[in-house]
Amino acid sequence: MYRITDWQPSSFDDVVGQEVIKKKILTTLSAAARTGTNPPHILLLGARGTGKTTIARCIASYLNTELRGPFNAADLSKEKLLRIIFSIREYNIVFIDEIHELKPALQSLLNSVLQDFTFATLIRKNNKMKEIVVEIPPFSLVAATTDPHRLLNSFRSRFLRIYLQDYSKHEITMLLKKIMDKFKNEYDDAALELIAYHAQNPRDAISLLKFACDYAITQDAEKLSYDIVVNALKTFQYAQGLDDIHISYMKKLYKYGTLSLKALSSMLNLSENTVTKDIEPILLEKGFLKITTKGRSLTNRGRRILQKTLGGFGAER
Ligand SMILES: Nc1ncnc2c1ncn2[C@@H]1O[C@H](COP(=O)(O)OP(=O)(O)O)[C@@H](O)[C@H]1O
Numbered sequence: 001m002y003r004i005t006d007w008q009p010s011s012f013d014d015v016v017g018q019e020v021i022k023k024k025i026l027t028t029l030s031a032a033a034r035t036g037t038n039p040p041h042i043l044l045l046g047a048r049g050t051g052k053t054t055i056a057r058c059i060a061s062y063l064n065t066e067l068r069g070p071f072n073a074a075d076l077s078k079e080k081l082l083r084i085i086f087s088i089r090e091y092n093i094v095f096i097d098e099i100h101e102l103k104p105a106l107q108s109l110l111n112s113v114l115q116d117f118t119f120a121t122l123i124r125k126n127n128k129m130k131e132i133v134v135e136i137p138p139f140s141l142v143a144a145t146t147d148p149h150r151l152l153n154s155f156r157s158r159f160l161r162i163y164l165q166d167y168s169k170h171e172i173t174m175l176l177k178k179i180m181d182k183f184k185n186e187y188d189d190a191a192l193e194l195i196a197y198h199a200q201n202p203r204d205a206i207s208l209l210k211f212a213c214d215y216a217i218t219q220d221a222e223k224l225s226y227d228i229v230v231n232a233l234k235t236f237q238y239a240q241g242l243d244d245i246h247i248s249y250m251k252k253l254y255k256y257g258t259l260s261l262k263a264l265s266s267m268l269n270l271s272e273n274t275v276t277k278d279i280e281p282i283l284l285e286k287g288f289l290k291i292t293t294k295g296r297s298l299t300n301r302g303r304r305i306l307q308k309t310l311g312g313f314g315a316e317r
């Protein structure tokens with residue numbers, strides 16, 4: 001058994017599922033390539049772990065160009081955004097992640113650049129204000145969001161919108177097979193099906209697969225069998241119904257003590273909605289988390305649980 005290390009496809013051939021979307025994107029990209037025109041700006045919509053960043057990477061590599069980014073929208077000040085815009089070269093693919101975090105004023109600014117690839121600004125010359133228009137080489141913006149309704153309508157309508165679809169258990173199993181084959185690991189089909197059954201999306205599935213393989217290695221197993229996966233699942237983390245995102249969340253609080261919702265979401269690269277709706281309820285229910293006017297922090301129980309989990313689950317992901 002080998003450890004599963006990196007799995008970051010940059011070719012559509014390695015993207016499992018999402019057949020309709022792949023066809024749609026490939027048609028558009030190949031039409032652009034054949035006619036020597038700029039591909040459209042693309043907005044990838046989907047929950048965390050469903051393949052948005054992966055698809056952005058595949059788009060750039062299909063076009064034989066480097067992906068500029070990912071830039072995280074929450075980190076973009078006007079200055080930073082302008083620096084990116086002014087450094088664009090013809091046909092670059094610029095990737096902005098969690099684009100709904102971009103301040104509305106910056107959404108407008110970017111929108112006007114996307115409209116005709118110019119940037120108009122006022123400068124002072126001989127004590128008079130004068131408008132100058134800077135031309136920006138044509139480029140394509142690929143943006144990802146988990147929360148599209150936080151985008152300005154006019155901005156959102158600028159994009160070709162691609163809605164990532166949910167994965168069936170079968171597709172997740174196929175993905176796990178692909179990864180196991182790439183790493184030359186032996187497995188029972190039922191073992192991978194069991195992992196797929198416990199995962200919500202590719203990211204969770206891969207993280208569980210990594211863990212199961214690590215577990216198999218520590219058990220000196222020759223292959224990933226069904227029993228090994230059952231035992232791996234029984235270990236603390238999944239028995240608690242927590243997944244890696246809960247653990248990442250708890251680790252931040254463990255490290256920093258008390259944090260605001262805003263700080264936590266930006267550290268975890270998730271929308272506030274996802275944090276309050278997907279992550280916190282289970283932690284509150286289990287009594288691992290408390291929320292006060294000062295912010296979020298772990299309860300003593302939460303800290304104990306995390307220490308125990310980390311003991312078994314290893315380092316920062
Ligand atoms: N359709 C897919 N085919 C193959 N691997 C995928 C697919 N979707 C996601 N992954 C893998 O799952 C992990 C999370 O995907 P990512 O693109 O980072 O998701 P997102 O950006 O939507 O949060 C990565 O390791 C990625 O390579």
Ligand SMILES: [Mg+2]
Pocket residue numbers: 052053054097144
């Ligand atoms: Mg991503």
